[in-house]
Amino acid sequence: MPNIKTFTPAGRLDSNNSAAFEKELLAALDAGDNHILLDFTDLAYISSAGLRVVLLTAKKTKASSGKLVLCNLNESINEVFLVSGFNAILDIQTSKDAALARF
Template sequence: MADDICEVRPTGRIDNVTGPAFERDVLQQIDGGQRRLLLDFADLVYISSAGLRIVLLAAKRMKSAGGRLVLCSLNPQIAEVFDISGFNRILDILPSRDAALSNLSAT
C-alpha cells in the first residue's frame, strides 16, 4: 500500500452472494475516513449487476466525501461489462495497479 491509499482486491465473483461482504468492506473504508481507494480487480472473474451497483455506490459516497476511487486490472470480460454499462465513462479505470497507484498518489 502506498502512502494513505487503501487497496481492496476482491477475488472470484461479486454477485448477490458475495456482494454484501464486498460492500461492507468498501463502505467501511470510506466511512472510516479513507479518501483514496483502489479497487484492484486483477483476481475478479465475474461481476453482476449487484456488484456494479456496489461500485457505483462506493464511487458516489467517495465523491461526496471529497475522495477518489480508482479501479484497475480489469480482465477483458469485466472491462466489457463496464463498457456496456457505461461505467467506464463515469469511473476512473486504469490498466494496471502501478498506473492506478501513481494516479492516486498524484492527488
C-alpha cells in the same frame, strides 16, 4: 500521496457476496479512508449487484472529496463496464502502478 486503501476482490462479485464487500468498503470510508483502489486482478466475474457496489463507492468517495480508481479488469469485466457505460464515469486503469499514479 494520500493514504490509499486497496481492495482486491477475488472470484465472483455477485448477489451472493456483494453485500459483504459493500460493508467492507463502507467501513473503510466511515474510518476516513476516502481514497480507494479496487484491484480486479483476481476477479473473474461481476454482476449488476457488484456494479451497484462499485457505483455506490464512487459516489461516496466523491462526496467525501476522495477518489476511486479501478485497475486490472479482465476482458469480460472490461466489457461489462463498457456496455454499462461505467467506463465513462469511473477512473479505470490497466495496471496498479497506473492506478496509483491517479491519486
